[in-house]
Amino acid sequence: MTGSSPDGRPLPSPGGSGRQSGPQVTDVIVIGAGVAGLVTAVVLARQGIDTLVLERASRADVESRSRAGLLGPGAVEVLERHGLAEGLRAAGAPHRNCEFRHRRQAFVVEYAQYVDGRHHMVYPQQKLVADLVLAYLAAGGTIEFSVRDVTLDGLTSDRPTVAFVTANGEGRTAKSRFIAGCDGHHGVSRASIPWEALRCTQQYESPWAWLAVLAGVAPSTDKIIYGVSPQGFAGHMLRDHQTSRFYLQVEAGTDAAQWPADRIWEELQARLAVDEDWELAEGPLLEPPSVVAMDSAFYEPMRFGRLLLAGDASRRVPPAAAKGAGLAIADGETLGLAVAAALHDLDERPLDAYSDVCQRRAWLSQEASTKLLHMVHVEFSDPFAQRLQDVRLDRLRTSPAAAADFAEHYVSPV
Ligand code: RFL
Numbered sequence: 001m002t003g004s005s006p007d008g009r010p011l012p013s014p015g016g017s018g019r020q021s022g023p024q025v026t027d028v029i030v031i032g033a034g035v036a037g038l039v040t041a042v043v044l045a046r047q048g049i050d051t052l053v054l055e056r057a058s059r060a061d062v063e064s065r066s067r068a069g070l071l072g073p074g075a076v077e078v079l080e081r082h083g084l085a086e087g088l089r090a091a092g093a094p095h096r097n098c099e100f101r102h103r104r105q106a107f108v109v110e111y112a113q114y115v116d117g118r119h120h121m122v123y124p125q126q127k128l129v130a131d132l133v134l135a136y137l138a139a140g141g142t143i144e145f146s147v148r149d150v151t152l153d154g155l156t157s158d159r160p161t162v163a164f165v166t167a168n169g170e171g172r173t174a175k176s177r178f179i180a181g182c183d184g185h186h187g188v189s190r191a192s193i194p195w196e197a198l199r200c201t202q203q204y205e206s207p208w209a210w211l212a213v214l215a216g217v218a219p220s221t222d223k224i225i226y227g228v229s230p231q232g233f234a235g236h237m238l239r240d241h242q243t244s245r246f247y248l249q250v251e252a253g254t255d256a257a258q259w260p261a262d263r264i265w266e267e268l269q270a271r272l273a274v275d276e277d278w279e280l281a282e283g284p285l286l287e288p289p290s291v292v293a294m295d296s297a298f299y300e301p302m303r304f305g306r307l308l309l310a311g312d313a314s315r316r317v318p319p320a321a322a323k324g325a326g327l328a329i330a331d332g333e334t335l336g337l338a339v340a341a342a343l344h345d346l347d348e349r350p351l352d353a354y355s356d357v358c359q360r361r362a363w364l365s366q367e368a369s370t371k372l373l374h375m376v377h378v379e380f381s382d383p384f385a386q387r388l389q390d391v392r393l394d395r396l397r398t399s400p401a402a403a404a405d406f407a408e409h410y411v412s413p414v
Pocket of ligand 1: 037054056
């Protein structure tokens with residue numbers, strides 16, 4: 001197998017799976033070098049399975065794209081099991097409690113104490129992606145970055161194929177035994193499945209969205225803050241010592257351009273304010289704010305012939321409970337082990353169970369997300385819903401049973 005040079009460009013192959021006139025032949029083609037694709041690829045490559053990863057973005061892009069920061073214990077356990085948690089252990093921060101703010105009063109939920117100490121780690125997703133790329137290359141895997149025009153064919157045959165154009169403009173075709181579709185929610189993999197073969201269960205048009213803001217300022221807190229105020233929800237998340245992530249509840253369809261920095265800080269200051277000595281430090285925005293929809297969608301089954309979907313390619317879970325990356329990591333492990341069983345032991349039972357195993361985890365995570373959204377989002381025109389929200393937050397503050405229930409959702413299954 002070949003690797004990539006440090007800038008991510010493909011190195012020439014000594015033979016076998018590199019550049020050649022006929023189709024390249026490999027065991028598994030993984031489309032997408034996000035967390036789902038890279039965990040799948042590492043699990044496969046470590047088992048000696050010939051694997052080719054095709055990624056649309058450059059290596060520099062995937063290693064600098066800021067997204068998730070909070071990883072639940074289930075995801076961390078997957079990474080530990082495969083020796084992929086070294087960077088996270090060295091530079092990540094444990095996270096065992098979180099703070100709610102409601103009507104200018106703050107209270108902390110020590111959630112880890114209700115779930116045997118299970119807790120999150122704060123570690124930027126792009127750093128994890130960089131760790132996974134290194135681990136995959138060290139296992140002898142091949143990655144082609146900056147590919148384009150990826151098309152899938154023959155998915156119900158024994159030898160599905162993928163055509164693509166390399167970074168230097170060369171058209172290529174690769175044949176494999178399986179294809180792992182890990183190319184995110186708008187990728188080409190799911191779109192290659194005939195629509196009648198997929199069942200989509202979704203919640204259309206959530207009235208809410210989040211304005212996602214990344215600021216170059218040290219967090220003003222050592223724990224995540226979920227702020228509920230008459231102006232709406234505001235979240236203060238942690239990334240690293242110089243970077244903070246903030247979210248503001250906005251109407252779905254909001255144009256992020258209507259939110260210049262001054263307006264963002266004014267609104268964060270108002271929504272996170274408490275009747276105690278606390279200041280929110282402001283800083284420069286590190287990227288233009290974006291609007292993240294709170295819509296949810298699940299596509300089943302996650303298998304069509306020899307194509308298996310994983311991670312965001314098979315669903316969209318709102319980022320409220322910070323489950324998306326964890327689910328993608330867990331899918332990657334399940335997929336890698338199932339394909340390995342099929343190739344090494346001719347045992348297709350794990351592949352047959354793959355979709356159900358992943359869907360169960362995902363729906364549990366959706367339930368956690370839905371509950372948290374109802375806890376923190378303000379229904380401006382519905383006083384009835386607001387009174388119920390008051391009760392929910394009050395119970396969370398005062399009832400150990402309510403806190404334990406929150407904790408279970410917050411840390412499981414990923
Ligand atoms: P990714 O990470 O989107 O990776 C897919 C990869 O596929 C590539 N690709 C293609 N490659 C080849 N050919 C094509 N045609 C391709 N089309 C796409 C893309 O370039 C990309 O590299 O999907 P994956 O691996 O399934 O991982 C999913 C997670 O990224 C996502 O669920 C999380 O980021 C969600 N999420 C969070 N999850 C958490 O667990 N904890 C969090 O704290 C958290 N915070 C967040 C989040 C998502 C956010 N956004 C951006 C919606 C915060 C935000 C703001």
